[in-house]
Amino acid sequence: MSSRDDVRSLAIAELGSFHVGGREATLTGLAPRELRLTPAAPVLEVDPNGEFEVEQMYVQFVRLASPRAPYPLLMWHGGGMSGVAWETTPDGRPGWQELFLRYGHDVYVSDAVERGRASWARFPEVFATEPFFRSKQEAWEGFRIGPTWAKDPSERVAHTDSQFPVDSFDQFAKQLVPRWATNDGCTQAAYDQLVQRVGPCVLLAHSQGGVFALRAAAAAPGLVKAVILIEPGGAPDPDLEDISAIRDIPLLRVWGDHIDGNELWSGLRRSCERYTAAHIGQGGVADSIDLPAEGINGNSHLLMMDRNSDGVGAMVQQWLERQGLAAPFRG
């Protein structure tokens, strides 16, 4: 009826989703619970025991009619977040999911075990501990949006050069999800199964997802064609883990601003630099885009949501082109 002919359309063959990984858990011996569905309803007795599917992850795919990249791009989110991070920026611009579809990649966006549509399981019966909820202050400061948090938006202090869409911070905070500290094993197992299911692919991982991506690459070096680390939350210790399997896998890491002087992020960057130095030492390719060093200032930890997210994405795409993992953009 209406027409959007002014918008360049994407030709999509298929979109859908699946869950991968996980196991069946059986709960027994739990006392019945009383459930009242509405204040006026009678009390029902509910049995909390039985079989449950747990520790699976969720994967949503969009496959192009005519992809121009040789392998799909798997987008893995960071800690306390879900695949929503890739979909749209908090101020409503297209996210990297759509950007990289337009660049010609099939895109798989996942929610790791315990996050978003992956679902979560009872604790302490299945998940060993209770989860953590990231406060807005922790996100404001930890994601390097600004030095000073305040409940009143007008009193919050962002970095003067911040690229984050600060006026949309509360909208961003709506996408935060609880996280557990004790699910790394089953999360890695599900990511490894995802790579086996998709086959040859490129990994694009943010923050906490970076560690999972490097280990997934080491577990399936024949399938992972490159790993792109967006502000990685550290890396495995190359003195403690054998990284020889990834020797032929090119790595790219991309860093925002205001890391110097930030104890947490300086430490995580050092951890990552030790890993990439070891990879270069074994003859591997490990490139770095340090945005401030290139004269691009003010990026937060959330590069894919910052106001210059399209520009940062274009730099990632150019690197993929140089690796032979993307076709030049035809516009």
Add this chain to the structure above:
Amino acid sequence: MSSRDDVRSLAIAELGSFHVGGREATLTGLAPRELRLTPAAPVLEVDPNGEFEVEQMYVQFVRLASPRAPYPLLMWHGGGMSGVAWETTPDGRPGWQELFLRYGHDVYVSDAVERGRASWARFPEVFATEPFFRSKQEAWEGFRIGPTWAKDPSERVAHTDSQFPVDSFDQFAKQLVPRWATNDGCTQAAYDQLVQRVGPCVLLAHSQGGVFALRAAAAAPGLVKAVILIEPGGAPDPDLEDISAIRDIPLLRVWGDHIDGNELWSGLRRSCERYTAAHIGQGGVADSIDLPAEGINGNSHLLMMDRNSDGVGAMVQQWLERQGLAAPFRG
């Protein structure tokens, strides 16, 4: 690189997501928690207090380059489920999201408050109670897949005519998410805000989503152009709630098989029939598709996942065409 020219492609203008509804909650006075990120890591002290965004819902949209339906279709899931229900069937066929995109509708798939990518909040500090986890037995029996549950798949008894892809039941169970019994108010508020944000629209709701959809229609009768109830989980009591606002809104309800003799579903159907009788009594349109009465046997509660999901979807589309809310399918 590869080509999928054998697949008819969808021309999409934009895909993305947003959160709507919710509020800021402030937690104070909670004791610090100890966090150990790995068994070998030092113990960190974490402050669980602060500001949090809570009670929002998540909405994912796919907008066509040239929609052929006059209004977007909003797909609302049922209890203990998320928007995943609409994406793909458990045995990997395209879901109703893609089906209705191919029919020419812009489609908005949401995760209600507390589910999936909507995130969830601490209990009892924000959500008043603890959640319920639906066991696989409860899903097998309650969703009318079959009379007898067993942990061993080979010992489970499905209805002999079941249309559900029974071999993929465990895959289906991976998409179940916890639910609360005490969040109906904020959930309805978020759905109402979604309708205001999208504007004129058609609601397609499964199970528990049906009650939210009928109340959303009554709250915004100028915006909701039709309500399609897929196996609705009951309806408001027309003796207790004024339904005059929806007089001009056509309703369709679609029922699967094996409801007769099932106490829960017979009761929910009676509740819905009382509502639709009152709607017809006020001059409204309320059509019904009772699949067994049309000679289509064996459908479960999960019509959009059953093996004949495309056929059931086509019947919904034909009804929309008769209401002037869809263009004839051009294939």
